[in-house]
Amino acid sequence: MDRRWVVAVVVLAVVLTCALPRTADVLAEPARDDDIGRYPLDAIARVLVPGAALPCERQRLELVSYRGARMRYDRTARVHPAFKLRLQAFEVLVVETASAHYGRGPRQLLHLGTHNCRRMRRYPDWLSEHALGNAIDVAGFEFAPAARGAPVPQSLPRALRGRFTVRLDQHWNATRGPGAVHRAFLHELGQRLIEREDLFRVVLGPAWPGHHNHFHLDAAPYRVTEVF
Numbered sequence: 001m002d003r004r005w006v007v008a009v010v011v012l013a014v015v016l017t018c019a020l021p022r023t024a025d026v027l028a029e030p031a032r033d034d035d036i037g038r039y040p041l042d043a044i045a046r047v048l049v050p051g052a053a054l055p056c057e058r059q060r061l062e063l064v065s066y067r068g069a070r071m072r073y074d075r076t077a078r079v080h081p082a083f084k085l086r087l088q089a090f091e092v093l094v095v096e097t098a099s100a101h102y103g104r105g106p107r108q109l110l111h112l113g114t115h116n117c118r119r120m121r122r123y124p125d126w127l128s129e130h131a132l133g134n135a136i137d138v139a140g141f142e143f144a145p146a147a148r149g150a151p152v153p154q155s156l157p158r159a160l161r162g163r164f165t166v167r168l169d170q171h172w173n174a175t176r177g178p179g180a181v182h183r184a185f186l187h188e189l190g191q192r193l194i195e196r197e198d199l200f201r202v203v204l205g206p207a208w209p210g211h212h213n214h215f216h217l218d219a220a221p222y223r224v225t226e227v228f
């Protein structure tokens with residue numbers, strides 16, 4: 001073969017290999033906000049027909065029990081398998097964010113609930129994502145004492161080298177002492193949750209009525225963020 005042809009074929013092969021996403025990467029990457037319709041629960045109608053039973057009343061959902069991978073949940077989550085993957089990615093974000101503030105990730109995630117076959121409280125014509133096992137209400141985190149020699153930030157108050165709990169209802173608006181550190185952590189987590197469109201499509205926090213004490217996170221087929 002002509003030498004120029006050989007060079008051209010090699011260059012083309014390299015370009016194609018780099019340009020095409022590897023299958024494993026595609027499978028590992030959760031659906032992004034711009035591919036609404038691809039997530040397994042997207043096809044279920046969220047607006048309810050008057051008088052009709054909820055989907056979770058009509059048929060048994062295939063949910064899994066989940067207690068966390070990077071941190072333990074204070075009680076078992078009952079979620080759709082696709083939502084479990086979102087929770088696992090969320091845990092990575094929590095550990096990253098917490099490590100910058102406290103020098104370690106939390107030992108436990110405190111939540112107020114996952115699956116609950118019900119309508120939206122404020123919009124009863126709409127199905128709650130909790131009805132599909134497609135949502136979680138995160139109330140806070142519990143941290144174990146920092147390991148001896150762990151790289152905690154120099155500015156970390158001494159009390160936060162030991163065991164402590166961070167809760168939205170107590171620390172979202174805190175301004176002094178350890179509470180101010182918790183506030184900074186919770187606010188950064190809220191901001192990063194909004195920025196990470198591949199994690200949750202709906203991110204609600206204290207700015208949304210009825211959410212002073214938790215982040216509501218779900219993968220509904222629409223996007224709403226209201227945290228600050």
Ligand SMILES: [Zn+2]
Nearest residue numbers: 135136137216
């Ligand atoms: Zn909720």
